[in-house]
Amino acid sequence: MDSVLAETAAPYSAAGGGAGTAPSTGQLPIRPAPEQNLAGTASTPAAFDIVTEYNNALIRDPEVTKPVAAIEALIELLRQQPTTTIQETVEMIKTGIDALKSSVANPIPLQAGTDLFQEYILRCIKPPEPSRKSSKRGGGTKSPPTSDYVHQDFDDVRLHLLNNTYLFALRAKEARVRIAEIGSRYVLDGRTVLTHGGSRTVSALLLKAAKDRLTQGGIMFNVMYVESARDNAEGGDTVKKLREMGVSVAIIQESAVAYVLPKADRVFVGAETVCKNGGIISRLGTFQLATLANLFNVPIWVAAETHKMAKVYPLSQYDLNVKQEIISFRTGDDLVEGKGELVNIGPEQVRMVDYTPPDLITNLITEVGIKLPSAVFEHQRQHLTAHGKVGNFGEMFEKSIRGDASKKHRSTSSVGTEDVSPDFGKVSANPDINDLPSPVRRLVQVPERLGHHGRNKRKGGRSTM
Amino acid sequence: MAPFQAGNTPQLDIFIRGLKSHPLEASTETLVSLLKRRQISGSRPCAIAAVHILRQVVAKAPYRDVDGLIAKIQQTGQRLVHAQPHELAVGNIVRRVLGLIREEMQEDRTEFGGDSVSDLQTLCPEKEKETKEHVVGLPVLSRAPTLGGWSHQSAPFSIMNLLSPDQGSGAGSPMGRSGTSTPMLHGQNLSINNLKSEVLDGIDEITDELEQVDDQIAxxxxxxxxxxxxxxxxxxxxxxxxxxxxxxxxxxxxxxxxxxxxxxxxxxxxxxxxxxxxxxxxxxxxxxxxxxxxxxxxxxxxxxxxxxxxxxxxxxxxxxxxxxxxxxxxxxxxxxxxxxxxxxxxxxxxxxxxxxxxxxxxxxxxxxxxxxxxxxxxxxxxxxxxxxxxxxxxxxxxNIGVHTQDHLPSLIVDHYNEQDSDFVLTIPA
Missing domain, CATH: 3.40.50.10470 (Translation initiation factor eif-2b; domain 2)
Structure with a gap:
């Protein structure tokens, strides 16, 4: 940790300097050939610090988001500390995540990534499921999986993750490009949009919209760029680029937002995290901007990748579990210069955040399309498991081993037969693993839908992609 | 305005009656011009007309595989939507039919795939095994991870896509372990007729729905x-x-x-x-x-x-x-x-x-x-x-219940496939 703090002084020079503190943790931006990865596991350095790895991931590619950096760090952890059993792996990942979370002031963005990673691992370590289709076809059942089989597959999963670290970052960036494509359609000809802060997603969106007008014609739009005095360096680059492309950009002081809002047609903001209820956690000032935008009936659009969706459900501003000192009452006695302004932990200068409730948000722009805030829940229900509490990964794993999870049923009748899991009874060489009653599958299952299905005769929901 | 749609308008009736005797292309042309001239107007008549013409496309148009069918539907759909862009119902019906085809396609495929049946099959361990070979030789990202890798459309990205192995890598992948390209094509040809009848059944269901919708709402x-x-x-x-x-x-x-x-x-x-x-x-x-x-x-x-x-x-x-x-x-x-x-x-x-x-x-x-x-x-x-x-x-x-605004996303998920949401903008292959 100390070394990390030392690096924070000069974040952008740390990429070079950091190499000394974390020897051979593989600081190359792109992994070399796969063989070398395998070789790398052999020469494990004694002290692998996941926090350092996370910070390095953020430093070496400024474009990368925190969830993705967390995923990269976790994969690095898998690489550096080879494990033999699944249990061990699960434990290791859990400790790694805890270390990561405790290292930053605002663990929520990172948590979106770690949730995703846990989810993925959990899904992968489940045994292959006896298929309902094959039973339907009658007699087509495959031979029961052996314990080797499961384990083998986990090795494959591991290998897949290790070999493709960079791929995830690439995909995350692709998502941003896609958001820009979708969102730029919502920047209308000749209108004025207002944006806030240095969201990379929003920048990409606006630049795409400007570029489209340069290439395909159309009336250029105007941008009102709200900047606070504290971090005005943030959007400078975007403003410059936009202006170069012929977009008129007005820099607006944060205090002037209410004054200018009636002149804006749409507000675009980014988000650090999208909460379960569709609210967002974003840099300080977003809540205030959204409140004002609603007052003036200006629609507010949030551009955020789906990997930023985290399983958090803040009840209020003060329920974020983020270490930030925004309200600090002081008297004359304890006035200390500059204190309570910014907390410096890690290479990221912690930006203070606030929570914008979903009812203030008009729509979310994600790489899968325009979504209502209420669709976030639906999306998570489809793609992430339903385990309510955050961070009960180990517990969930335990459950899956003991078979508690099989109590959850799917409502659709077509699956009813499957509820009594055939693989439940099969015990072979390694009961621990073989008894996994297809844990995640079940946890993922949708609870009773509210009494309706899309097509009466057909399967209700759509399948998970 | 067309306040009363009690029964179908005469134009619509004539159009539907003529469908059987006219060739597909002629019917499509007719419908496009009817829509353009507002001779069929109102969301329900438009939807009914769209369902009928799409049924004809599925039944009559020449296509060799699912891809071809989807492309055909998309083409016809785009013409209809451009003919009457204000009528959202037309586009919705096209999407419903596309979603239907995709659903049937997936069911078919999983039946043939045998092993990789679970809905989460993209994450299934046996797929991992399969993909590994592709991965070693530098995975190509540009290959859109599509539903089954059969479609040319850009795929929906999902949360899990961030981590999941490259989907659609090679023709064999949707088939799970046994996936070489030959059995897949074979299976596909076999299944295309099944699929056709399934899709036609599904379209008939939509037609029924359109007929009953007012009663159900009432x-x-x-x-x-x-x-x-x-x-x-x-x-x-x-x-x-x-x-x-x-x-x-x-x-x-x-x-x-x-x-x-x-x-x-x-x-x-x-x-x-x-x-x-x-x-x-x-x-x-x-x-x-x-x-x-x-x-x-x-x-x-x-x-x-x-x-x-x-x-x-x-x-x-x-x-x-x-x-x-x-x-x-x-x-x-x-x-x-x-x-x-x-x-x-x-x-x-x-x-x-x-x-x-x-x-x-x-x-x-x-x-x-x-x-x-x-x-x-x-x-x-x-x-x-x-x-x-x-x-x-x-x-x-x-027709299926009483909803609030927050409920709409889940209705949409139930009825449409994400891939089809902007089919109007995509150029079918």
Whole structure:
């Protein structure tokens, strides 16, 4: 940790300097050939610090988001500390995540990534499921999986993750490009949009919209760029680029937002995290901007990748579990210069955040399309498991081993037969693993839908992609 | 305006009858021109026409595989949508059919795939094994991870896609472990006929749904309308009519009919009275009120019922002009606004520009050519429809239930495939 703090002084020079503190943790931006990865596991350095790895991931590619950096760090952890059993792996990942979370002031963005990673691992370590289709076809059942089989597959999963670290970052960036494509359609000809802060997603969106007008014609739009005095360096680059492309950009002081809002047609903001209820956690000032935008009936659009969706459900501003000192009452006695302004932990200068409730948000722009805030829940229900509490990964794993999870049923009748899991009874060489009653599958299952299905005769929901 | 769609319009009937005898291309052309000339108008007739032509495409058009079928549907769909872009229902029907095909395709594929049956098959361990070989040789990202890798469309990205192995890597991958390309093609050819009949069945279900939709919505009437209620209606279409008539069987209530659209001076006066007669004979008291004096009655009104032409994904409603004024008045007085929509009216897209959904009419009833000096000097805009902002609607009643705005995303997920949401923009291969 100390070394990390030392690096924070000069974040952008740390990429070079950091190499000394974390020897051979593989600081190359792109992994070399796969063989070398395998070789790398052999020469494990004694002290692998996941926090350092996370910070390095953020430093070496400024474009990368925190969830993705967390995923990269976790994969690095898998690489550096080879494990033999699944249990061990699960434990290791859990400790790694805890270390990561405790290292930053605002663990929520990172948590979106770690949730995703846990989810993925959990899904992968489940045994292959006896298929309902094959039973339907009658007699087509495959031979029961052996314990080797499961384990083998986990090795494959591991290998897949290790070999493709960079791929995830690439995909995350692709998502941003896609958001820009979708969102730029919502920047209308000749209108004025207002944006806030240095969201990379929003920048990409606006630049795409400007570029489209340069290439395909159309009336250029105007941008009102709200900047606070504290971090005005943030959007400078975007403003410059936009202006170069012929977009008129007005820099607006944060205090002037209410004054200018009636002149804006749409507000675009980014988000650090999208909460379960569709609210967002974003840099300080977003809540205030959204409140004002609603007052003036200006629609507010949030551009955020789906990997930023985290399983958090803040009840209020003060329920974020983020270490930030925004309200600090002081008297004359304890006035200390500059204190309570910014907390410096890690290479990221912690930006203070606030929570914008979903009812203030008009729509979310994600790489899968325009979504209502209420669709976030639906999306998570489809793609992430339903385990309510955050961070009960180990517990969930335990459950899956003991078979508690099989109590959850799917409502659709077509699956009813499957509820009594055939693989439940099969015990072979390694009961621990073989008894996994297809844990995640079940946890993922949708609870009773509210009494309706899309097509009466057909399967209700759509399948998970 | 086409206030009453009791039965199909003659044009639509002629079109449907002609479908069997005419070649596909000719029917498509006919429909496109009928839509363009507004000879088929109104969301339900348009939807019915679209279903019929798409059924013909599935039945008659030449295609060798699912991809070909999807492309054909997309092409036809795009022509229809461009012919009548204001009618969201047309695009919705096309999406429904596309979704249907994809669903059948996936079912088929999993049946043939055998091993990788689970819905989570993209994450299934055996797939990992398979993909590993591809991964070693530098995975190509540009290959869109599509549903089964069969489609040319850009895929929906999901949360899990971030981590999952490269999907659609090579033709074999959808087949799970045993996936070499030969058995897949074989299976696909075998299944195309199955798929065809399945899809045709599915389309017939949609047709049934379109026929029953008004009745189903009317089923919620006596829950929504209470004795001695005062109901304000605006748009007088078959859905609203059926709804009120059904309620009148069990309830005694009063209906305010908001009128005063001078744009429909020609036939407009006759239709409300016809509607009124029906209601009156059913024992419902009706009161005509003028749009301009509407807010004065709002205190008396218990519920506003709007029938709409389409609903966007975020809950905005395309309704006949004047609806926003009513909805806003209702909001100001705290009265609930209920929208009646068949599922075919719910679009999975939200619109970048609400103005683009507005249909503009001729200004002749306001300024005609006899007032010569006005021509070329005064610009008169006459919206036939307008966009009611999402927040102004409280309840959506569809044929499958009563929903709030928050409920719409899950309805959309149930009915459409994400891949098809912007099929209008994609160029089919």
């Amino acid at each position: 089923g919620y009437a006596d829950i929504q309308i209470h004795p001695t209620d005062y109901i304000l209606v605006h748009e007088l279409d078959s859905t609203t009519e059926r709804f009120l008539l059904r309620a009148s069987r069990e309830r005694r209530f009063t209906v305010f009919i908001a009128q005063g659209k001078s744009t429909t001076s020609k036939a407009g006066d006759a239709t409300p009275s016809l509607f009124q007669k029906k209601l009156n004979s059913a024992g419902v008291k009706t009161i005509n009120i003028s749009n301009t004096g509407l807010a004065a009655y709002m205190t008396k009104v218990d519920k506003v019922i709007l029938s709409v032409r389409g609903v966007t994904a975020d809950g905005g409603a395309v309704a006949e002009s004047g609806a926003t004024a009513i909805a806003q008045a209702a909001r100001a007085f705290g009265k609930p606004v209920v929208v009646l929509m068949g599922m075919y009216k719910l679009s999975p897209e939200s619109t970048p520009d609400p103005r683009s959904l507005v249909e503009w009419g001729e200004p002749e009833s306001f300024v005609n050519f006899s007032k010569g000096n006005m021509v070329n000097t005064v610009e008169v805009e006459v919206p036939l429809t307008e966009f009611v902002a999402p927040g102004l609607v409280d309840t959506y009643i569809s």
